[in-house]
Structures are given as structure tokens and as C-alpha cells.
Amino acid sequence: MRLLFPLLLAAILVVATTGSEEEFLNQIHALQPRYGGGGTPVQGLSCLSWRLSVEAHNIIDWKTVPQACKDYVGHYMLGHQYRKDSEAVVDEALVYAQSLQLGGDGKDLWVFDIDETTLSNLPYYAKHGFGVEPYNSTLFNLWVDDGKAPALPESLKLYGKLLSLGLKVVFITGRPESQRNVTTKNLHKAGYHTWEKLILKESSYTGYTAVAYKSSERKMLEKDGYRIAGNIGDQWSDILGTYVGNRTFKLPDPMYYIS
Amino acid sequence: MRLLFPLLLAAILVVATTGSEEEFLNQIHALQPRYGGGGTPVQGLSCLSWRLSVEAHNIIDWKTVPQACKDYVGHYMLGHQYRKDSEAVVDEALVYAQSLQLGGDGKDLWVFDIDETTLSNLPYYAKHGFGVEPYNSTLFNLWVDDGKAPALPESLKLYGKLLSLGLKVVFITGRPESQRNVTTKNLHKAGYHTWEKLILKESSYTGYTAVAYKSSERKMLEKDGYRIAGNIGDQWSDILGTYVGNRTFKLPDPMYYIS
Numbered sequence: 001m002r003l004l005f006p007l008l009l010a011a012i013l014v015v016a017t018t019g020s021e022e023e024f025l026n027q028i029h030a031l032q033p034r035y036g037g038g039g040t041p042v043q044g045l046s047c048l049s050w051r052l053s054v055e056a057h058n059i060i061d062w063k064t065v066p067q068a069c070k071d072y073v074g075h076y077m078l079g080h081q082y083r084k085d086s087e088a089v090v091d092e093a094l095v096y097a098q099s100l101q102l103g104g105d106g107k108d109l110w111v112f113d114i115d116e117t118t119l120s121n122l123p124y125y126a127k128h129g130f131g132v133e134p135y136n137s138t139l140f141n142l143w144v145d146d147g148k149a150p151a152l153p154e155s156l157k158l159y160g161k162l163l164s165l166g167l168k169v170v171f172i173t174g175r176p177e178s179q180r181n182v183t184t185k186n187l188h189k190a191g192y193h194t195w196e197k198l199i200l201k202e203s204s205y206t207g208y209t210a211v212a213y214k215s216s217e218r219k220m221l222e223k224d225g226y227r228i229a230g231n232i233g234d235q236w237s238d239i240l241g242t243y244v245g246n247r248t249f250k251l252p253d254p255m256y257y258i259s
Numbered sequence: 260m261r262l263l264f265p266l267l268l269a270a271i272l273v274v275a276t277t278g279s280e281e282e283f284l285n286q287i288h289a290l291q292p293r294y295g296g297g298g299t300p301v302q303g304l305s306c307l308s309w310r311l312s313v314e315a316h317n318i319i320d321w322k323t324v325p326q327a328c329k330d331y332v333g334h335y336m337l338g339h340q341y342r343k344d345s346e347a348v349v350d351e352a353l354v355y356a357q358s359l360q361l362g363g364d365g366k367d368l369w370v371f372d373i374d375e376t377t378l379s380n381l382p383y384y385a386k387h388g389f390g391v392e393p394y395n396s397t398l399f400n401l402w403v404d405d406g407k408a409p410a411l412p413e414s415l416k417l418y419g420k421l422l423s424l425g426l427k428v429v430f431i432t433g434r435p436e437s438q439r440n441v442t443t444k445n446l447h448k449a450g451y452h453t454w455e456k457l458i459l460k461e462s463s464y465t466g467y468t469a470v471a472y473k474s475s476e477r478k479m480l481e482k483d484g485y486r487i488a489g490n491i492g493d494q495w496s497d498i499l500g501t502y503v504g505n506r507t508f509k510l511p512d513p514m515y516y517i518s
Contacts, residue, residue: 048340049347055315056509058348081307088308089317250315 047072051254057236062257065131073254074130077122085252086154093158093232093249100229102166109196109226110162111218111245112155113233114173114183116253119149119190131255144175147182151190155251158232159192167229168196172217172238174210174258175200197221210258215241306331310513316495321516324390332513333389336381344511345413352417352491352508359488361425368455368485369421370477370504371414372492373432373442375512378408378449390514403434406441410449414510417491418451426488427455431476431497433469433517434459456480469517474500 047069053059065073076082102108112118124143125131143149159169169192175183177200184198205213214237218228222243231238231245235258239248306328312318324332335341361367371377383402384390402408418428428451434442436459443457464472473496477487481502490497490504494517498507 046340046343046347049343052311052314052344052511053347053351055311056348056511057315058351058508081305084305084308085311088305088312089315092312092317249317252311252315 045069051076051252054254054257055250055252060236060257061259064134065129065255067132069254070130070132073132074126076254077130078126082252083154086152089232089249089251090154090158093230094161096247097158097162097165097167097230100165100167102229103227104166106166106168107226108167108229109170109221109245110167111170111172111221111228111231112159113235113238114171114175114187115149116234116255117152117232117238117251118155118159118171118192119186120152121149123148123150125255135256141179144179144186145182147186147189149186149190151192152251155232156191162230163194168226169194170197170199170221170226171195172199172214173201174213177202196226210235210237211241214238215243218243218245304328310335310511313513313516314509314511319495319516320518323393324388324514326391328513329388329391332391333385335513336389337385341511342413345411348491348508348510349413349417352489353420355506356417356421356424356426356489359424359426361488362486363425365425365427366485367426367488368429368480368504369426370480370487370490371418371428371430372494372497373430373434373446374408375493375514376411376491376497376510377414377418377430377451378445379411380408382407382409384514394515400438403438403445404441406445406448408445408449410451411510414491415450421489422453427485428453429456429458429480429485430454431458431473432460433472436461455485469494469496470500473497474502477502477504 045066045068047066050059050066050069051073054062097110100108115121121140121143124140128136128139162169171187173183180198180200183200187195187198199217201213205216208216218231219242221228228243228245230247230249232249232251233239234251234253236250237258239245239250304325304327306325309318309325309328310332313321356369359367374380380399380402383399387395387398421428430446432442439457439459442459446454446457458476460472464475467475477490478501480487487502487504489506489508491508491510492498493510493512495509496517498504498509
């Protein structure tokens with residue numbers, strides 16, 4: 001059976017072109033070699049397949065980027081594709097946002113995660129293996145405390161347009177309360193000048209997953225009468241759980257996983 | 260602000276190489292041209308970005324593949340990448356399945372969707388524009404009634420290993436009850452020789468989404484004492500909703516969307 005599929009694949013081009021079942025049958029053996037042993041999957045890790053599986057949440061709870069994919073992820077993050085992938089997500093979010101009928105009471109919210117969503121830590125990760133190196137909280141917090149993280153331009157564009165549509169913005173980040181001041185300064189410096197709330201992770205959530213912490217904070221927003229129209233983040237833990245919002249958007253992030 | 264990010268990107272390679280903040284600052288302007296106007300995203304639809312956004316469930320409720328991506332999707336589906344992407348998902352599913360502690364009472368289930376998961380309709384879609392043409396139920400049902408759909412080889416491999424691990428398999432498909440016989444024959448012909456249940460969509464579910472129908476059927480399985488250890492499908496509607504299972508897996512499908 002495992003052979004039939006590639007044989008059919010091999011024949012498909014002919015069928016697709018001619019639509020002739022006869023030619024389909026006659027061409028199978030002639031075509032098979034063109035597909036490298038009948039389309040047998042190439043062995044070894046495909047970094048593109050790994051990234052797709054990460055973005056579709058098939059690969060979960062991973063600790064670091066596979067060493068074999070360090071250059072792939074680096075080139076992806078520094079090249080056009082990461083930007084184009086982010087743009088495709090934001091364009092879809094804008095189409096959705098523009099279709100919304102707002103309540104007019106200032107209670108329609110859009111939730112943004114911060115790291116790798118609102119702000120980009122790419123300058124840091126570019127110096128630390130693009131996710132191949134294990135997370136180093138000391139070094140990462142030194143970078144955060146510098147307050148120099150740039151905006152992810154596509155998210156800044158979404159932010160501006162959502163505000164102009166009349167939505168309120170709430171940031172929910174896994175950063176601790178102790179980083180409130182530097183985070184506020186960094187947001188302003190990066191071009192984010194107003195928000196309804198900036199929610200950082202209080203020490204009472206220590207030991208809780210991001211899914212639990214963020215779900216709990218979103219629940220409180222809804223209890224306060226807010227309606228979460230949209231929710232965007234680079235981690236599945238930003239958009240899974242409860243009270244996730246009317247629609248969620250997953251920005252690309254092949255550098256790290258937070259559960 | 261929109262300029263700072265690409266400028267930083269432009270400088271990152273230097274920083275990444277030398278780790279020198281001074282050089283970082285000094286090189287920004289010199290490096291900028293290397294990034295085509297500072298890394299401004301290339302305009303126009305990126306079919307790779309479109310596919311990623313579809314697989315990550317950012318783009319939803321789409322009717323047909325964008326005309327501009329017909330060749331891209333065709334090459335993807337007929338080439339190695341679709342097979343490698345499917346293999347990456349199945350490999351992850353197997354790592355998970357092998358880690359399971361089964362109850363030993365024959366109640367541990369794995370749920371498979373059928374079309375583009377257990378069986379492949381690629382021979383049909385290759386003759387109908389790889390998803391660019393609007394869905395034609397008459398022509399598609401003629402293809403289904405032929406009962407010649409091959410197995411998706413990666414899913415057949417997963418199926419066999421799950422059975423050998425002691426899991427039971429249940430198929431839940433959006434195909435109607437009227438296609439039970441041909442579906443049963445096709446499954447056997449494709450190499451699927453045993454299953455706990457084959458659940459097709461009864462007429463009572465007419466008008467219900469796939470998410471509602473499949474959630475309802477999974478709930479009944481759990482009520483019957485089964486434990487859904489895993490659930491795999493090519494559509495998000497296979498793995499969203501309720502009683503989705505302990506872990507879900509999304510196979511690639513850039514050809515159509517079912518809500």
C-alpha cells in the first residue's frame with residue numbers, strides 16, 4: 001500500500017494535465033523514477049517541517065531549537081520571510097478588526113502579548129543562537145532592563161489601526177511586575193504610546209503556566225465588563241486556555257516555546 | 260519607529276558576529292542598503308506565508324485557494340514538502356503515543372479524521388485545481404464513490420504503530436452515512452483493516468458545523484468510557500471544540516477549509 005500513493009502521485013501530473021485515466025495507468029511506471037523512488041520522503045530533519053509543526057502546535061513543550069536548524073532559524077528571523085509571515089497574520093487581523101461592530105462604550109479590547117509580539121527581542125536572540133542556546137534568565141533580563149527592544153513593525157501597525165478603529169489595547173505579558181517601569185519606557189520608545197492596561201505577572205502567579213496566568217487575567221477583564229474582540233501573541237500559551245477572545249492570532253516564533 | 264527595526268536587523272549580523280555594541284551603532288547606516296531599504300517586507304501575497312497562516316489557523320473560513328497560489332499549492336502537494344510536513348506531524352504523534360501509559364482495558368482511543376488524513380483525495384484535487392476551484396459536491400462524491408483514494412502513507416504508518424501499541428482506532432468523518440459501504444471498502448483497500456468504530460455524519464447533523472458534529476460524537480465516546488488519547492486531522496475543525504482528546508495533531512492541508 002505504501003507504494004500505491006507515490007505511484008498515484010507520479011501519475012497525477014499526467015492526469016492533471018490530460019485528465020485521461022488510460023494515460024494515468026500507462027504512465028505510472030514510466031513516471032515513477034522522476035519521483036525519486038516514488039516520492040519517498042527525504043530522510044533527516046526538515047527545518048521547514050519543524051517550523052511548520054511548531055507554528056501549528058504539533059510540536060509542543062520543546063526546550064531549544066534543534067542544533068541542525070540554527071542557521072535556518074537565523075536566516076528566517078533576519079530575512080524577509082519572518083516579516084512576511086508576520087504581515088500575513090496582521091493583515092488577517094486587520095480584515096477581522098475592520099469587520100467588527102464595536103459597542104461604543106469603550107469596552108471592546110484587543111489583547112497583545114509583549115515579547116516577540118509587541119516588542120522584538122531579535123537583537124538579543126541573534127547574539128544567543130536564535131533559540132539554540134538554553135534560555136538564560138540572567139542575560140535575558142539584562143537585555144530587557146536595557147529597554148531597547150524595537151517594535152515588531154507589523155504589530156505596531158496593527159496597534160495603530162486598532163486604536164484608530166476605537167478598540168482599547170491591553171498588554172498581558174509574562175514579564176514580572178519588577179519590570180513594569182522598564183517595560184513602560186520601552187513600549188513608549190518603541191512607539192506604543194497608550195493602552196488601557198499593562199498587565200505583568202505578579203509573584204502570586206509564580207509556578208503557574210502562562211496559559212493559567214493569562215487565562216486568569218483575561219477572565220478578570222471580562223468580569224470588569226470588557227469584551228476581548230481579539231488576542232494576538234507569538235506563543236500558543238497566549239491564545240489557548242479560557243476567555244481567549246472572540247478571535248485569536250498566532251504570530252510566528254521558531255525561537256522558543258512557553259507553556 | 261518603523262525604520263528602527265530594520266536598522267537594528269541590519270546591525271544584528273554585525274553584533275551577532277562581533278558582539279560589539281560600538282560596531283553595532285557604527286554599522287547601521289553602512290549596513291542598511293544590504294537589506295533592501297532596511298528590510299521592508301516584499302509586497303504582494305507570499306503563498307508560503309498564506310500556507311503558514313492557514314496551518315496556524317490565523318486565516319479561517321476561506322472558500323478557495325488564492326488563484327495566485329494554485330501552482331504553489333500544486334507543487335507543494337505533489338512534491339516532497341507535503342510528505343515531509345506530514346511525516347514531522349506523525350513522528351511527533353508517535354513520540355507522544357509511545358509515552359502513554361494505557362489503561363489496559365481497551366478503552367484508550369486514537370481518533371482519525373478520514374479525508375486528507377487517513378485517505379488522500381490528492382488524485383481528485385490534482386484534477387480540480389488543488390483547491391482553487393470551488394468545491395463541487397457532485398464531482399467529489401463521484402470520486403469518493405469510486406473508493407480508490409490511497410492512504411496518506413504517514414497516517415497509515417501512524418495507524419499501524421498505534422494498533423501495535425494497543426490503542427483502539429475510531430474514524431470520525433464528515434462523509435455521510437450513505438457513503439459507509441464505499442468508505443469501508445476504501446479503507447480496507449488502502450490498508451486500514453481494523454477499527455473500533457467508523458463514525459459517519461448522520462442526517463440529524465445536517466446544518467451543524469464539523470466542530471459541533473465531531474465534538475458531539477467525541478462526547479459520546481467519552482460517555483461510553485473511552486479515553487481519547489490522541490486526535491489527528493487535516494482540519495482545525497477536527498481538533499477544536501470539546502472532548503478533543505488528550506493531545507491533538509494537525510496534518511497539513513492547504514487545499515480546503517471546513518468549519
